[in-house]
Amino acid sequence: MMKPFLSIKNLTVSLKSSKEPLLRSVSLDLAAGNVLGLVGESGAGKSMIGKAILGILPQAVEITAGEIWLNDQELLRKPAKERRKFIGASTALIPQDPLTALNPSRRIGPQITERLVDILDWKKDAALARALELLNEVQIPDPERVMHSYPHEISGGMRQRILIASAFAANPKLIIADEPTTALDVTVQKQILHLIADLQARHQTSLLFVTHDLGVVSKVCQHLSVLYAGKVIEASEIRDFFKNPKHPYSRALLAATPKYNDPASSLTPVPEEVIAEVEAEIFAPRTECSHVN
Amino acid sequence: MSLFPTIFLRLLTTLITLFGVAVIIFVIIRVVPGNPIAMMLPPGATDADIQRLQALYGFDKSILEQFLIWISDVVRGDFGTSISLRQPVLNLVLERLPATLELSIIALILAVAIGLTLAITGTRLRGSRFESLIDMTNGIALSLPDFLWALLLILLFGVLWPLFHISGRISPALDLPFTSQFYLFESLLRLRLDLSLDLLSHMFMPALAMAIPLAAIIGQLLKQSLKETMHLDYVTLSRTKGYSENHVIIREALPNAILPTLTLIGVQFTFLIGGTVIIERLFSYEGLGNMAIDAVINRDLPLIQGIVILFALIFTLVNLIVDMSYALLNPRLRHA
Known part of the structure; x- marks a missing residue:
C-alpha cells in the first residue's frame, strides 16, 4: 500500500459528560485515490469517524486522544480557523439525507458555488461554469433551471445528485460519503451508487464510504474496516474479507446478509465470543465495581 | 402572481373587521357611565342648557340613529368634530x-x-x-x-x-x-x-x-x-x-x-x-x-x-x- 492520504491514529472520541468513549482508539488508513468502506451496525461509530475528520462532532462529545493526518498535515493540532479552511478546501461530505441537506430558503445554484467563491477564491463565473459542468456530469437535465430552483421543487434522487455534484465541484482530495443511499428509494440507490463510484474513479478522489450495507461495499470499495462498539475489529482488502473474514463478528455480519430464498437464516445474532471480547472491555469498570462490592 | 387576489381578500376582511370595531366602540362608549355634555358645562347648568347641547351634538337620538348618521359621514370621510378640541377628528388624528x-x-x-x-x-x-x-x-x-x-x-x-x-x-x-x-x-x-x-x-x-x-x-x-x-x-x-x-x-x-x-x-x-x-x-x-x-x-x-x-x-x-x-x-x- 502506498503512503496513506488520510491516516487516523488511535482516535478516541468520548462523551463530555460521562467520559464514556464512543470511538476506542480507532486507526485507519486511506491511500490517495482509493475507496475505503467503513461498515458496522447502527451505533458502532461509523458516522462519528467522518464527523471527527470534518470537525462537525456533536457538542456533547469530544476527541480525547489520537491524530488525524490528512495529506501529511495533522488536523487536530491546527488552530480552529485554519483547520476549518483546510477541511473546507480539501474535503467534502456527501450527506445521508438529501431531503434535509439543502437549505430550503436558498436557491440551488449558490449552494453549489458558494464554497468555490468564498473559500477557494474562484471568480463567480468560473464557479458558475464549474457547477453547470458538474450538474451535467451527474446527469441533471436542464441544469440552468435547476440552479435557479429551490430544493422543494426538486425530487429526492435529484437532490442527492446535486449534493454529489456539489461535493465534487471543488476538486476535493477526500470525500466522505455518509450512507449516501440509505434515505433513497431502492431503484434510485443503485444509480446514485454508480454515479459516486464513477465520479470517484474519474476524479481520482479518495473516498471514505460509510455504510451498513456490505453489498454496497463490495461494489465500490477496495478496502474496508469493520466497526463494532466503537472499535475497528477488522481491516482488510475487500477480496480477502469476503473470501476469508478473520473476525467472528465479520463472519456473523456476512452471514446476516439477507438471502431471498431463505430469509430466516440471515437472522444471525452477534457471536457470544465477540460480545465477551468487546463488552468485557466496555463494562470492565462496572465489573470491577461489582467485584469490590 | 397569486398574491394579488389574496391581498384583495385580506383588504375586504379588513373592512369587515373595521366595521365590527366601529360598532363595538360606538356602543360601548355610549353605554358606560360618563357624559361628554357634563364635562362641557359648568356646575349648576340648567336642564334646558343640557337638553340644548345634547340636541346640538345629536346625543338625544337613539344609539342606532346616532350610529347610522356617524357611519354615513365616515364613509364620506367625515369623522365628526372633536367635542373638547372643536376641530375635525380626522385632522387631529392625522x-x-x-x-x-x-x-x-x-x-x-x-x-x-x-x-x-x-x-x-x-x-x-x-x-x-x-x-x-x-x-x-x-x-x-x-x-x-x-x-x-x-x-x-x-x-x-x-x-x-x-x-x-x-x-x-x-x-x-x-x-x-x-x-x-x-x-x-x-x-x-x-x-x-x-x-x-x-x-x-x-x-x-x-x-x-x-x-x-x-x-x-x-x-x-x-x-x-x-x-x-x-x-x-x-x-x-x-x-x-x-x-x-x-x-x-x-x-x-x-x-x-x-x-x-x-x-x-x-x-x-x-x-x-x-x-x-x-x-x-x-x-x-x-x-x-x-x-x-x-x-x-x-x-x-x-x-x-x-x-x-x-x-x-x-x-x-x-x-x-x-x-x-x-x-x-x-x-x-x-x-x-
Missing part, C-alpha cells in the same frame, strides 16, 4: 399619527436589533456557561412591563444620569422647518441631522421602554428556533465547506429560523403600538396615544371613535404586511 408611527417604528427597530443580538449571541454561546447569562437577561427584560421600564429609564437616564430628554417630542427652542408631521423622516431627508438627533434623543427612552419586553420575546423565541436549526443537515454541511460559526448562523440558520419569530413580531408589534398610550403619557410625547387618554378623560366621543378606528386600521394593516413578508421569506409558501 396630525398626531406620524409622531406615534415614528416612535413605534424606532421602538420596533430597537426591539429587533436587541432581540437579534441576544438570539445570535445566545446561539454562539450555546452549551457554555455564558448561555445562561443571555437567558437571564431575557428573563429580566420580560419580567417587567413597558411602563415600569419607562419609569426605571426615566430614573436612570433622566434623573440620576441625565443623558436623554425625558419629555416631549422635540426641544421647543429649535426652529422647525417641517412641512409634514413626520419630523424624524423629514429631518433625515432634509439632512438636518441636528434635528434628527434631537428627535431621537427624545424618542430613545420611550422607544427603549417599549422595545425591551418585545426584544426579550424575540430573543427567546429566535434563540430557541436557531438552536434547533443549528442541528439540521444543511447547517452541518455548510460547516464542512469551511464557513465560520457566525456565517453559518446568520446565512444558513437565520433565514429559516426567523419565520416563526416574524409572525410573533407582527402580533407583538400591535401590542407595542397599544403600549404607546401609556408610554406617550409618561414621556409627554405628543402622539396619538397621549391624545387618546385626553379624549377618554374628556369623554370626547367622536375623537375616541376616530382614534380607535385608526388604531384598528393600523393593527390589521400590520398583520397584512407580516403575512405578506412571510410569503416572501419562505419560498415554499410563495407558490402555494
